[in-house]
Amino acid sequence: MKKFLDDADTAVADALAGLAFARPDLKVDQELRIVTRAGAVRPGKVGLVSGGGSGHEPLHSGYVGTGMLDAACAGEIFSSPTPDRILAATKAVSAGAGVVHIVKNYTGDNLNFDMAAELARDEGLEVEKVLVDDDVAVRDSTWTAGRRGTGATVIVEKAAGARAEEGGDLKAVADIGRRVNAASRSFAVALGACTTPAAGRPGFxxxxxxxxxxxxxxGEPGRARGPMRPARALVADMLDAVLEELPASDDPVIALVSGLGATPLLELYVVYRHVAEELDRRGVRIARNLVGNYVTSLDMAGASITLCRADAELLRLWDAPVDTPALRWG
Structure with a gap:
């Protein structure tokens, strides 16, 4: 294993320390592994908290900032943050209007965020949960009950963050997050496995x-293993799986092509070319897109495709100003 590490056991803490140096507009609590916006919380604004296992960067700490999250909780690599840390993040961003938890559908994340929400309610805080379950590859596994949560998390965080930024109440912010999730589907293909620092060898x-x-x-198993094929054929099959479960609508889509950590941008643009051509052939219009590393899996070679049906309101929220380490426009 060759990685830029000092010690496999301190990889997450060392990365958070680096984030603190790189982004003075963020506050990094090294002890609790919580990243929040620097400065005081805005009174009356709904707080947004997300998090999960590390190793998916820039998810989630890379989306803390104006127009997206107020706080992110970093667990160990591929392990959920503990309830006490999620509770601390929830309390840190509570400004009197309630807090929304955005949770990817994995067993550990579900259990720990639910427990933190109950503890927060015991202290008088209002908490709503938005569950992200967009991955159509498998339904039910040793990791999840139902679909897994993957690329749509970025779109959920962006839309909910914009709604909170413009003054939406707790219900409105949670509702837009749930609506985005319901309108989104994802599928990923791996060309090679990732290597966790603790294991020191590929996961499969x-x-x-x-x-x-x-x-x-x-690195959980997918539907099947198969032979390597040209990108055009792989993308067509990935889109077949996504479109089979994507809600039918005349609305255009937001298209996200994300690398899984070790895929060059050159290859991701090849993937996006075929996504654009194939969707055009099928009569699906792309209104907005992202191509790059947005939801990763350490150094896994591969790519995911996420499509989200986007009406005029969602496009307005997508276009709203955002300033985070990973997304910035407006």
Whole structure:
């Protein structure tokens, strides 16, 4: 294993320390592994908290800032943050209007965020949960009950963050997050496994001409293993899976092509080319897009495709100003 690390056991803490140096507009609590916006919370604003296992950067700390999250909780690599840390983040961003938890659908995240929400309610805070379950590759596994939460998390955080920024109340912020999730579907393919620092070796093995079809962002198995094929054919199959479950609508889509950590941008643009051409052939219009590393899996080679049906309101929220380490416009 060759990685830029001092010690595998301190990788998450060391990365958060680096984030603190790089972004003085963020406050990093090294002890609790919480990243919040620097400065006082805005009275009356709904707070947004998300988090999960580290290793998916820029998810979630990379989306803390104006127009998106107020706080992110970093667990150990591929492990959920503990309830006490989620509670601390919830209290830190509470400004009298309630707090929304945005939670990817994994068993540990669900349990720990639910427990933190109950503890927060015991202290008089209002908490709503938005569950993200967009991955169509598998339904029910050792990791989840139902679909896994993946790329749509970025779109949920962006839309909910914009609604909170403009003064939406707790219900309005949670509702837009749930609506985005319901309108989104994702699918990923891995060309090679990731290596966690603690393990020091790839999480699974693929033959030279083999790929994992429908892989999860922790390296969980997908639908099948199959032979490597040209990008055009892979993208067509990925879109078949996504469009089969994407809600039917005349609305255009927001298209997200995310690398899984080790895929060059050159290849991601090849993928996006075929996404754009294939969707045009199928009569689906792309209104907005993102291409890059937005939801990753350490150093996994591969890519995910996320489509979200976007009406005029969602496009307005997507276009609203945002200033975070990973997204910035407006």
């Amino acid at each position: 093995e693929l033959a030279e001409d083999e790929i994992e079809i429908g892989v999860g962002i922790h």
